[in-house]
Amino acid sequence: MDLKNKKILIEGIGGIGGIIASRLLAVGYDCTLITGNKEITSQIQSSGIIEHLENDKQKIVFPQNVYTTLSELDETMKFDFALLAMKAESVVEAAKSTIPYLFSHGFVVTLQNGIVEDLIVKEIDDGRLISAVMAFGATMIQLGQYKQTSPGSIFIGELHGELSTRLTQLGEILHEVLPVSLSENINGVLWNKLAINATAKALGAISGQTWGEMLDTKPKRTLFLKIYAEVVNASKANNVKLEKITVNPLLLYLPVNAGFFTRFKKDIFLRMAARKYKDIKSSSLQSLLRGRKTEIDYLNGFVISESEKHGLKAPFNKILLEMVKEIENGKREIDPKNIDEIIQKLVV
Structure with missing residues (x-):
């Protein structure tokens, strides 16, 4: 299977979301962005996503689909998975609202600081959730401009610990961002x-x-x-x-x-x-x-x-x-x- 055929939704284009979007778009993944902020949406639509690299270099990518809210999406749009990169206080409602935009096999991935999974599974089936830990730092230094601030990696895992096919595929995709570890104990x-x-x-x-x-x-x-x-x-x-x-x-x-x-x-x-x-x-x-x-x-x-x-x-x-x-x-x-x-x- 060509994983670049996957339809990816990224919600929350702050520091972490911006770096992920920049690197997935740069290698050809089909990503739709929900910024949560009109000014960020406008800036990315006009100037692209700018990632600041070492030695004062920059990388610019121009996503085709950038919106401020989920409600702006056509109701027929469907995604294989959604990366939820907003603040913790907004993630439960985001997960609940995202489910209608996913294929029947689709799932959401939590990227928050803190532990939010127990709250989310009160609203959606736990089989539609994968947890991720972003073990690196990133910041939005200006609207639409991003920089990785510390080295690190990404950990992902199923809530019940299985090393599923979808987890492996997600790992391959996110490896374009940073090294990925598949965990059988993501809660740990x-x-x-x-x-x-x-x-x-x-x-x-x-x-x-x-x-x-x-x-x-x-x-x-x-x-x-x-x-x-x-x-x-x-x-x-x-x-x-x-x-x-x-x-x-x-x-x-x-x-x-x-x-x-x-x-x-x-x-x-x-x-x-x-x-x-x-x-x-x-x-x-x-x-x-x-x-x-x-x-x-x-x-x-x-x-x-x-x-x-x-x-x-x-x-x-x-x-x-x-x-x-x-x-x-x-x-x-x-x-x-x-x-x-x-x-x-x-x-x-």
């Missing part, structure tokens, strides 16, 4: 990414700092490890086996009863990570700076709810959630002192 991959996102995205959002800046002292690194541990504890309570994305996810897990040597090792691992990703800024911070809501409810909020289901407490995630909400509502400023405040309250 999702929880691994959640552990990093709930920690790093939230700390970056409240402080305005890069990885390197927000982890430049031992108390800050200890805070990071404690937040991360709450996520891992929630995953353990849910009987989730965490899967490796780049490194063993337990390298940064600090047990409550950890001794001096274990704490020393974890601090060293985190210092190495901070050095490697020192210039990376939180996408949640970028949302706040643009005056937009973050995905905090699907990150730290999810950790809190899952912890409480099993009688666990998550005080670090709770205070992060509260601080981000205060920033969203204009009641708190983005400031490195916010991290110091948490350290004084909960770490010291």
